[in-house]
């Protein structure tokens with residue numbers, strides 16, 4: 001399948017089979033891929049009935065809408081899998097085969113973390129095969145994933161929190177600014193000194209890292225004016241003034257110019273932090289302090305960078321909990337899927353494709369209703385959901401046993 005985007009933002013997919021060719025144009029990449037897959041079937045190119053693991057992985061990488069980072073990492077895991085395993089047809093993979101595979105990988109020197117990653121990648125590939133109706137079961141859902149190495153978790157002491165905020169110069173200031181103005185990390189690293197105004201901080205741009213292009217600036221998540229202003233208190237203004245004075249002194253010492261531009265920068269305001277820089281600092285601190293970090297955020301980019309485990313909450317209730325890779329590869333709750341659709345992905349939302357919004361409003365929660373609190377905004381809500389919220393399903397249980405309605409491919413196509 002050849003897929004490309006036209007200057008007007010629409011996507012074109014070209015498919016060929018048996019000397020026949022079809023060209024499909026659609027508004028979104030996902031819609032073009034979906035229509036192309038249908039066209040291939042119409043042309044007689046049906047997916048193999050019982051492909052090998054290797055064929056499935058190739059098909060998954062080719063046809064699924066995976067981010068570049070995810071695809072690269074999953075590709076690295078896939079290419080290191082033993083050929084004796086990847087040559088098996090899907091129907092010949094059982095939990096026993098999976099247990100034997102993990103033993104082999106362990107013997108070959110794979111770390112527990114890497115084996116857990118392989119589990120997630122293979123499970124996601126099987127989920128894709130199920131959505132394409134190539135198979136009707138996912139043996140990885142029933143297999144035991146190796147437990148992460150045991151680690152004692154303790155709440156941080158006051159000193160640790162103090163060290164956390166004071167460490168690496170500006171991480172504390174970054175957190176204070178981000179929490180005060182409620183901006184995404186891309187918007188926070190994109191702040192320039194000119195954006196600090198007497199009436200507050202003006203958010204007008206966002207930085208993101210696009211592989212192959214480096215750091216690129218796009219419009220922030222702004223209002224109709226093209227920017228938004230958030231008021232800040234005098235203590236924060238004083239902290240920012242002190243940081244600016246420090247940067248000016250540093251630039252004067254360096255080249256005498258004394259004109260810093262970016263607030264969050266390691267070279268006295270000359271170059272902005274990369275958007276993933278704060279996450280990197282978090283990870284370094286976590287390892288250095290030997291602590292865990294609990295992050296409460298709407299910023300899925302931060303979650304993807306830092307978290308091992310994610311708990312998604314909506315209207316005060318836990319609606320989904322999963323390993324970070326599993327959550328991004330196959331969200332199970334409609335709110336999680338909506339959040340993912342509302343997040344920009346480099347390349348996918350490069351100013352051409354509008355982000356999807358979750359329609360409606362968060363309910364007013366004076367009382368906790370029995371119904372699913374997401375029902376008024378959910379594309380799959382039915383009478384049952386409005387009567388009683390289904391319980392959380394245990395991982396791997398099919399929807400009919402769990403009571404939770406899983407996302408059908410049609411719903412996924414509609415909300416993405």
Ligand code: SF4
Nearest residue numbers: 372375378381385405
């Ligand atoms: S319980 Fe029903 S309304 Fe709530 S998220 Fe699931 S499908 Fe949607």
